[in-house]
Amino acid sequence: MAESDTQRPECWVDDQRMDALFSPFRERNANPQSWESKMKFWSIQITEHLRQNGQVVFDTRTVSQIFKRKGRMPSCMHTVVQEMVRQGKLQKVSDFEASAQPEGWASWGLNVFVKRPLLWTVGTVMGKANHSIEEEVVYVEILKEKASELLHRVWSNARHQATDYVLDWTTVRDMCRDICPDDRSLSLVLLQLQKEAKVRIVEMPSQHKVVKFARKEQRSVTPVSEIELGVHRLKETESHLSSEVQKLTEGIRRCLEDAKFYIGKGLKNSAKNALRRKKDK
Numbered sequence: 001m002a003e004s005d006t007q008r009p010e011c012w013v014d015d016q017r018m019d020a021l022f023s024p025f026r027e028r029n030a031n032p033q034s035w036e037s038k039m040k041f042w043s044i045q046i047t048e049h050l051r052q053n054g055q056v057v058f059d060t061r062t063v064s065q066i067f068k069r070k071g072r073m074p075s076c077m078h079t080v081v082q083e084m085v086r087q088g089k090l091q092k093v094s095d096f097e098a099s100a101q102p103e104g105w106a107s108w109g110l111n112v113f114v115k116r117p118l119l120w121t122v123g124t125v126m127g128k129a130n131h132s133i134e135e136e137v138v139y140v141e142i143l144k145e146k147a148s149e150l151l152h153r154v155w156s157n158a159r160h161q162a163t164d165y166v167l168d169w170t171t172v173r174d175m176c177r178d179i180c181p182d183d184r185s186l187s188l189v190l191l192q193l194q195k196e197a198k199v200r201i202v203e204m205p206s207q208h209k210v211v212k213f214a215r216k217e218q219r220s221v222t223p224v225s226e227i228e229l230g231v232h233r234l235k236e237t238e239s240h241l242s243s244e245v246q247k248l249t250e251g252i253r254r255c256l257e258d259a260k261f262y263i264g265k266g267l268k269n270s271a272k273n274a275l276r277r278k279k280d281k
Contacts, residue, residue: 007052012069022074031052042080043089044198047139054181055189056143057093059136081137090137100195138188146185147192150176154213161215168229169209200224 012018021038028035046063050056060081064073068220084090147242153176158164173186190211193199197220200212212228214221262271 004154007048011212018069022069022072022076024075025079038076039080039083042074042076043084044079046084047142050139050142054185055139056146056178056185057136057138085137089140091140093136093138093188096138100191143188145191145196146179146189147196148196149179150189151193151198151213153179155216158215165213165215166224167211167213169211172211197221204227204229 011021021041025035025038033048045067046058049063049066050058060077063081064077067074067077081090085092150172154165154167154172157175172190173180173183176186178188190199190201193213194201198214200221200223202210202224204210210224210226210229212221259271262268
């Protein structure tokens, strides 16, 4: 991402100040106040960038590239991310997945989170890499905010209690694109709602996923019943038939327009062929 895509602090133009902020962290005990100030600066920059761009997950390599300045990337991001993990602001995606893993969702969670390429390595808080952890991290507070926003979106759109809380995955995705701009974000947000007992996921025989949400008055979501799945299948069939009728209607309209055009040109045989196509529809 280009530098201009993210709002920068006023000190961004100060070369001396930025040189200090871009350099690796020194020993914390040497100057605790300076260490804390630098950590606070980068924590704020990461938070603001994620909020501005609607993101909940990142890795140190990518975030270092985002804050590239005059051809140089900050050399301290590993320490920043490690400290934010220690503070609980960030959580390793695999740890988050494990903490939110519901019964029956194991295979999906494994595919979405555990099998993904390992992306980054972080050292210790002191910047001494005596061990490495290679993985993405999720911003816990922003994830919870998005989960709440998505749930309220479902509540506000619900009109029928029997049908509007059991939704196809693609319906949820299309309804909440402004909240979760990609499938990766949506998967994480739904996993957070699963952790909060507000969502259940069912994978249908057709391989697509159905999402059941808790109603506003419910403390937790109930299991998806066979009746609810049956109603959902009926809705799917209705939607499919409606789509087919729309396609047929459009095809007939085009044939009639073609026939009128050919008649106007005196091309009776072509007009007959167009009407014959209409009959075939």
